[in-house]
Amino acid sequence: MATRGLINLAQAGEAALIVAAQARDQAAFGELVKRRQGWARALLRRMCSNAAEADDLAQEAFIKAWERLRDLETPAAFPGWFRRIAVTTFLMAKRRQKAVFEEIDDASPIASEGSTPEAAAGAKIDLERALARLSDAERLCVTLNHGEGLSHAEIVDMTGLPLGTVKSHVLRGTEKLRRMLEAA
Amino acid sequence: MTDFDSLLKRSFAEAHEPADDGFSVSVTDAVTRTERLARLRNALQTGAWAIAGVAVLFGVYGMIMNIAPGVLTSLGFGMLRAHQVITGPGANAMQAVSAAMTQILLVTGALAGGLVAYRATQE
Numbered sequence: 001m002a003t004r005g006l007i008n009l010a011q012a013g014e015a016a017l018i019v020a021a022q023a024r025d026q027a028a029f030g031e032l033v034k035r036r037q038g039w040a041r042a043l044l045r046r047m048c049s050n051a052a053e054a055d056d057l058a059q060e061a062f063i064k065a066w067e068r069l070r071d072l073e074t075p076a077a078f079p080g081w082f083r084r085i086a087v088t089t090f091l092m093a094k095r096r097q098k099a100v101f102e103e104i105d106d107a108s109p110i111a112s113e114g115s116t117p118e119a120a121a122g123a124k125i126d127l128e129r130a131l132a133r134l135s136d137a138e139r140l141c142v143t144l145n146h147g148e149g150l151s152h153a154e155i156v157d158m159t160g161l162p163l164g165t166v167k168s169h170v171l172r173g174t175e176k177l178r179r180m181l182e183a184a
Numbered sequence: 185m186t187d188f189d190s191l192l193k194r195s196f197a198e199a200h201e202p203a204d205d206g207f208s209v210s211v212t213d214a215v216t217r218t219e220r221l222a223r224l225r226n227a228l229q230t231g232a233w234a235i236a237g238v239a240v241l242f243g244v245y246g247m248i249m250n251i252a253p254g255v256l257t258s259l260g261f262g263m264l265r266a267h268q269v270i271t272g273p274g275a276n277a278m279q280a281v282s283a284a285m286t287q288i289l290l291v292t293g294a295l296a297g298g299l300v301a302y303r304a305t306q307e
Contacts (some may be wrong), residue, residue: 038201
Protein backbone atom coordinates (compact mmCIF):
# COMPACT_ATOMS: atom_id res chain seq x y z
CA MET A 1 0.00 0.00 0.00
CA ALA A 2 1.42 3.36 -0.99
CA THR A 3 2.25 5.51 2.01
CA ARG A 4 3.98 8.83 1.81
CA GLY A 5 4.71 10.98 4.84
CA LEU A 6 1.59 11.13 6.96
CA ILE A 7 -0.72 10.37 4.06
CA ASN A 8 -1.80 6.87 3.25
CA LEU A 9 -2.49 7.50 -0.40
CA ALA A 10 -4.85 4.64 -1.05
CA GLN A 11 -7.06 5.53 1.91
CA ALA A 12 -6.76 9.31 1.80
CA GLY A 13 -9.81 11.33 0.82
CA GLU A 14 -9.73 13.40 -2.34
CA ALA A 15 -9.47 16.63 -0.35
CA ALA A 16 -6.35 15.38 1.47
CA LEU A 17 -4.80 14.31 -1.84
CA ILE A 18 -5.49 17.72 -3.35
CA VAL A 19 -3.98 19.54 -0.35
CA ALA A 20 -0.89 17.30 -0.53
CA ALA A 21 -0.63 17.79 -4.30
CA GLN A 22 -0.86 21.56 -3.78
CA ALA A 23 2.24 21.14 -1.59
CA ARG A 24 3.91 19.59 -4.70
CA ASP A 25 3.53 15.97 -3.59
CA GLN A 26 3.71 14.12 -6.93
CA ALA A 27 2.61 10.79 -5.44
CA ALA A 28 -0.57 12.38 -4.07
CA PHE A 29 -1.24 13.92 -7.46
CA GLY A 30 -0.64 10.52 -9.09
CA GLU A 31 -3.28 8.99 -6.81
CA LEU A 32 -5.66 11.84 -7.67
CA VAL A 33 -5.11 11.18 -11.38
CA LYS A 34 -5.78 7.47 -10.81
CA ARG A 35 -9.12 8.27 -9.20
CA ARG A 36 -10.22 10.94 -11.65
CA GLN A 37 -8.84 9.62 -14.93
CA GLY A 38 -11.99 7.68 -15.83
CA TRP A 39 -14.25 10.71 -15.47
CA ALA A 40 -11.81 13.07 -17.19
CA ARG A 41 -11.15 10.75 -20.14
CA ALA A 42 -14.84 9.96 -20.57
CA LEU A 43 -15.64 13.69 -20.60
CA LEU A 44 -13.00 14.42 -23.23
CA ARG A 45 -13.88 11.34 -25.28
CA ARG A 46 -17.45 12.59 -25.51
CA MET A 47 -16.27 16.03 -26.56
CA CYS A 48 -13.66 14.75 -29.04
CA SER A 49 -15.21 11.57 -30.50
CA ASN A 50 -11.65 10.31 -30.98
CA ALA A 51 -10.36 8.26 -28.06
CA ALA A 52 -6.64 8.74 -28.77
CA GLU A 53 -6.97 12.51 -29.18
CA ALA A 54 -9.17 12.66 -26.07
CA ASP A 55 -6.57 10.80 -23.99
CA ASP A 56 -3.82 13.16 -25.21
CA LEU A 57 -5.98 16.15 -24.22
CA ALA A 58 -6.80 14.54 -20.86
CA GLN A 59 -3.08 14.14 -20.18
CA GLU A 60 -2.47 17.76 -21.20
CA ALA A 61 -5.31 18.86 -18.90
CA PHE A 62 -3.88 16.92 -15.94
CA ILE A 63 -0.44 18.46 -16.49
CA LYS A 64 -1.99 21.94 -16.61
CA ALA A 65 -3.90 21.09 -13.43
CA TRP A 66 -0.63 20.09 -11.74
CA GLU A 67 0.98 23.37 -12.77
CA ARG A 68 -1.96 25.48 -11.60
CA LEU A 69 -3.07 23.47 -8.59
CA ARG A 70 -2.01 26.25 -6.20
CA ASP A 71 -4.68 28.46 -7.77
CA LEU A 72 -7.42 26.09 -6.59
CA GLU A 73 -8.95 27.70 -3.53
CA THR A 74 -10.83 24.79 -1.99
CA PRO A 75 -10.45 21.05 -2.67
CA ALA A 76 -14.24 20.76 -3.01
CA ALA A 77 -14.07 22.93 -6.13
CA PHE A 78 -11.72 20.51 -7.88
CA PRO A 79 -14.25 18.82 -10.25
CA GLY A 80 -15.59 22.11 -11.64
CA TRP A 81 -12.11 23.62 -11.75
CA PHE A 82 -10.69 20.62 -13.59
CA ARG A 83 -13.69 20.49 -15.95
CA ARG A 84 -12.96 24.08 -16.95
CA ILE A 85 -9.31 23.19 -17.64
CA ALA A 86 -10.41 20.19 -19.71
CA VAL A 87 -12.86 22.26 -21.76
CA THR A 88 -10.29 25.01 -22.31
CA THR A 89 -7.72 22.43 -23.39
CA PHE A 90 -10.25 20.94 -25.81
CA LEU A 91 -11.18 24.35 -27.24
CA MET A 92 -7.53 25.33 -27.69
CA ALA A 93 -6.85 22.07 -29.53
CA LYS A 94 -9.84 22.65 -31.78
CA ARG A 95 -8.75 26.21 -32.46
CA ARG A 96 -5.34 24.88 -33.48
CA GLN A 97 -7.22 22.62 -35.88
CA LYS A 98 -9.14 25.68 -37.11
CA ALA A 99 -12.48 24.28 -36.01
CA VAL A 100 -15.31 26.81 -36.14
CA PHE A 101 -17.59 26.88 -33.11
CA GLU A 102 -19.69 29.96 -33.52
CA GLU A 103 -21.10 29.43 -36.99
CA ILE A 104 -24.26 27.44 -37.27
CA ASP A 105 -24.41 25.70 -40.62
CA ASP A 106 -28.20 25.63 -40.85
CA ALA A 107 -30.02 28.76 -39.71
CA SER A 108 -33.48 27.23 -39.77
CA PRO A 109 -34.83 26.76 -36.26
CA ILE A 110 -35.46 23.30 -34.98
CA ALA A 111 -38.54 22.96 -32.84
CA SER A 112 -38.02 21.19 -29.55
CA GLU A 113 -40.37 18.29 -29.99
CA GLY A 114 -41.14 15.89 -27.22
CA SER A 115 -40.06 12.40 -28.14
CA THR A 116 -42.59 9.64 -28.25
CA PRO A 117 -42.77 7.63 -25.07
CA GLU A 118 -42.35 4.47 -27.19
CA ALA A 119 -39.02 5.65 -28.45
CA ALA A 120 -37.76 6.54 -25.03
CA ALA A 121 -39.16 3.71 -23.01
CA GLY A 122 -36.47 1.20 -22.19
CA ALA A 123 -34.26 2.59 -24.90
CA LYS A 124 -30.58 3.14 -24.35
CA ILE A 125 -28.39 5.17 -26.60
CA ASP A 126 -25.04 4.00 -27.85
CA LEU A 127 -23.89 7.35 -26.59
CA GLU A 128 -20.35 7.54 -27.92
CA ARG A 129 -21.37 6.42 -31.40
CA ALA A 130 -24.26 8.87 -31.48
CA LEU A 131 -22.16 11.76 -30.19
CA ALA A 132 -19.53 11.05 -32.82
CA ARG A 133 -22.09 12.01 -35.47
CA LEU A 134 -22.59 15.52 -34.08
CA SER A 135 -20.44 18.51 -34.95
CA ASP A 136 -17.65 19.46 -32.52
CA ALA A 137 -19.65 22.37 -31.16
CA GLU A 138 -22.87 20.39 -30.74
CA ARG A 139 -21.01 17.55 -29.04
CA LEU A 140 -19.32 19.99 -26.65
CA CYS A 141 -22.54 21.77 -25.72
CA VAL A 142 -24.66 18.60 -25.44
CA THR A 143 -22.00 16.90 -23.30
CA LEU A 144 -21.70 19.85 -20.95
CA ASN A 145 -25.46 20.36 -20.74
CA HIS A 146 -26.82 16.82 -20.53
CA GLY A 147 -23.69 14.97 -19.39
CA GLU A 148 -22.23 17.41 -16.87
CA GLY A 149 -25.48 19.10 -15.91
CA LEU A 150 -24.31 22.62 -16.69
CA SER A 151 -26.81 25.35 -17.48
CA HIS A 152 -26.59 27.32 -20.72
CA ALA A 153 -25.18 30.28 -18.78
CA GLU A 154 -22.48 28.09 -17.21
CA ILE A 155 -21.53 26.77 -20.66
CA VAL A 156 -21.31 30.35 -21.94
CA ASP A 157 -19.05 31.22 -19.01
CA MET A 158 -16.85 28.18 -19.60
CA THR A 159 -16.55 28.27 -23.39
CA GLY A 160 -16.91 31.95 -24.19
CA LEU A 161 -19.52 31.17 -26.86
CA PRO A 162 -22.54 33.48 -27.17
CA LEU A 163 -25.67 32.36 -25.30
CA GLY A 164 -27.73 32.03 -28.47
CA THR A 165 -25.08 29.84 -30.05
CA VAL A 166 -24.92 27.58 -27.00
CA LYS A 167 -28.71 27.23 -26.93
CA SER A 168 -28.77 26.42 -30.65
CA HIS A 169 -26.02 23.82 -30.36
CA VAL A 170 -27.72 22.12 -27.40
CA LEU A 171 -31.11 22.11 -29.10
CA ARG A 172 -29.77 21.01 -32.46
CA GLY A 173 -27.47 18.35 -31.00
CA THR A 174 -30.23 16.95 -28.79
CA GLU A 175 -32.59 16.86 -31.75
CA LYS A 176 -30.06 15.01 -33.89
CA LEU A 177 -29.53 12.44 -31.11
CA ARG A 178 -33.31 12.00 -30.81
CA ARG A 179 -33.60 11.37 -34.55
CA MET A 180 -30.77 8.86 -34.40
CA LEU A 181 -32.54 7.01 -31.60
CA GLU A 182 -35.81 6.97 -33.52
CA ALA A 183 -34.05 5.72 -36.64
CA ALA A 184 -32.32 2.93 -34.71
CA MET B 185 -37.85 18.07 -19.59
CA THR B 186 -38.90 15.60 -22.27
CA ASP B 187 -38.67 11.81 -22.00
CA PHE B 188 -35.81 11.96 -24.40
CA ASP B 189 -33.92 14.50 -22.25
CA SER B 190 -34.30 12.14 -19.30
CA LEU B 191 -33.08 9.24 -21.40
CA LEU B 192 -30.12 11.28 -22.55
CA LYS B 193 -29.16 12.25 -19.01
CA ARG B 194 -29.49 8.60 -17.91
CA SER B 195 -27.33 7.47 -20.82
CA PHE B 196 -24.64 9.97 -19.86
CA ALA B 197 -24.79 8.89 -16.22
CA GLU B 198 -24.61 5.21 -17.08
CA ALA B 199 -21.98 5.46 -19.81
CA HIS B 200 -18.87 3.51 -18.93
CA GLU B 201 -15.65 5.25 -17.97
CA PRO B 202 -12.41 4.00 -19.50
CA ALA B 203 -10.31 1.73 -17.28
CA ASP B 204 -6.88 2.89 -16.19
CA ASP B 205 -4.80 1.14 -18.85
CA GLY B 206 -1.57 2.87 -17.85
CA PHE B 207 -2.98 6.34 -18.36
CA SER B 208 -2.29 7.52 -14.80
CA VAL B 209 1.28 6.19 -14.95
CA SER B 210 1.83 8.05 -18.18
CA VAL B 211 0.48 11.28 -16.63
CA THR B 212 2.66 10.81 -13.54
CA ASP B 213 5.72 10.31 -15.77
CA ALA B 214 4.83 13.43 -17.76
CA VAL B 215 4.45 15.42 -14.51
CA THR B 216 7.87 14.17 -13.35
CA ARG B 217 9.39 15.28 -16.67
CA THR B 218 7.66 18.65 -16.39
CA GLU B 219 9.03 19.16 -12.89
CA ARG B 220 12.53 18.18 -13.99
CA LEU B 221 12.35 20.64 -16.89
CA ALA B 222 11.05 23.38 -14.58
CA ARG B 223 13.97 22.81 -12.17
CA LEU B 224 16.44 22.91 -15.07
CA ARG B 225 14.83 26.08 -16.41
CA ASN B 226 15.05 27.71 -12.95
CA ALA B 227 18.71 26.75 -12.64
CA LEU B 228 19.44 28.17 -16.09
CA GLN B 229 17.57 31.38 -15.27
CA THR B 230 19.48 31.77 -12.01
CA GLY B 231 22.77 31.21 -13.85
CA ALA B 232 21.81 33.69 -16.55
CA TRP B 233 20.90 36.32 -13.94
CA ALA B 234 24.22 35.75 -12.16
CA ILE B 235 26.20 36.13 -15.41
CA ALA B 236 24.22 39.24 -16.35
CA GLY B 237 24.82 40.71 -12.88
CA VAL B 238 28.56 40.11 -13.09
CA ALA B 239 28.63 41.63 -16.60
CA VAL B 240 26.78 44.74 -15.42
CA LEU B 241 29.03 45.12 -12.38
CA PHE B 242 32.09 44.72 -14.56
CA GLY B 243 30.79 47.35 -16.97
CA VAL B 244 29.91 49.77 -14.19
CA TYR B 245 33.30 49.19 -12.56
CA GLY B 246 35.10 49.91 -15.87
CA MET B 247 33.02 53.03 -16.42
CA ILE B 248 33.65 54.31 -12.92
CA MET B 249 37.37 53.66 -13.24
CA ASN B 250 37.36 55.70 -16.46
CA ILE B 251 35.38 58.67 -15.32
CA ALA B 252 36.04 58.69 -11.57
CA PRO B 253 39.43 60.51 -11.73
CA GLY B 254 37.92 63.25 -13.88
CA VAL B 255 34.84 63.59 -11.68
CA LEU B 256 36.87 63.63 -8.49
CA THR B 257 39.24 66.21 -9.92
CA SER B 258 36.35 68.35 -11.06
CA LEU B 259 34.61 67.90 -7.71
CA GLY B 260 37.78 68.86 -5.83
CA PHE B 261 38.33 71.83 -8.09
CA GLY B 262 34.73 72.95 -7.66
CA MET B 263 34.92 72.56 -3.90
CA LEU B 264 38.13 74.51 -3.84
CA ARG B 265 36.52 77.26 -5.89
CA ALA B 266 33.47 77.31 -3.65
CA HIS B 267 35.69 77.42 -0.59
CA GLN B 268 37.61 80.35 -2.06
CA VAL B 269 34.40 82.16 -2.80
CA ILE B 270 33.11 81.60 0.72
CA THR B 271 36.32 82.56 2.44
CA GLY B 272 37.33 85.25 -0.01
CA PRO B 273 36.65 88.96 0.46
CA GLY B 274 32.99 89.99 0.00
CA ALA B 275 31.77 86.39 0.01
CA ASN B 276 28.10 85.51 0.18
CA ALA B 277 26.07 82.30 0.20
CA MET B 278 24.57 82.78 -3.29
CA GLN B 279 27.99 82.99 -4.86
CA ALA B 280 29.11 79.88 -2.98
CA VAL B 281 26.04 77.93 -4.13
CA SER B 282 26.43 78.99 -7.75
CA ALA B 283 30.10 78.09 -7.68
CA ALA B 284 29.33 74.58 -6.38
CA MET B 285 26.14 74.13 -8.51
CA THR B 286 27.62 71.44 -10.79
CA GLN B 287 28.63 69.33 -7.84
CA ILE B 288 25.33 69.88 -6.03
CA LEU B 289 23.36 68.81 -9.12
CA LEU B 290 25.61 65.79 -9.60
CA VAL B 291 25.14 64.60 -6.02
CA THR B 292 21.37 65.36 -6.05
CA GLY B 293 20.97 63.48 -9.34
CA ALA B 294 22.86 60.47 -7.99
CA LEU B 295 20.74 60.42 -4.81
CA ALA B 296 17.47 60.74 -6.77
CA GLY B 297 18.53 58.02 -9.20
CA GLY B 298 19.47 55.74 -6.32
CA LEU B 299 16.13 56.42 -4.61
CA VAL B 300 14.18 55.63 -7.80
CA ALA B 301 16.16 52.43 -8.34
CA TYR B 302 15.58 51.42 -4.69
CA ARG B 303 11.82 52.04 -4.93
CA ALA B 304 11.65 50.12 -8.18
CA THR B 305 13.26 47.08 -6.53
CA GLN B 306 10.89 47.36 -3.53
CA GLU B 307 7.79 47.41 -5.78
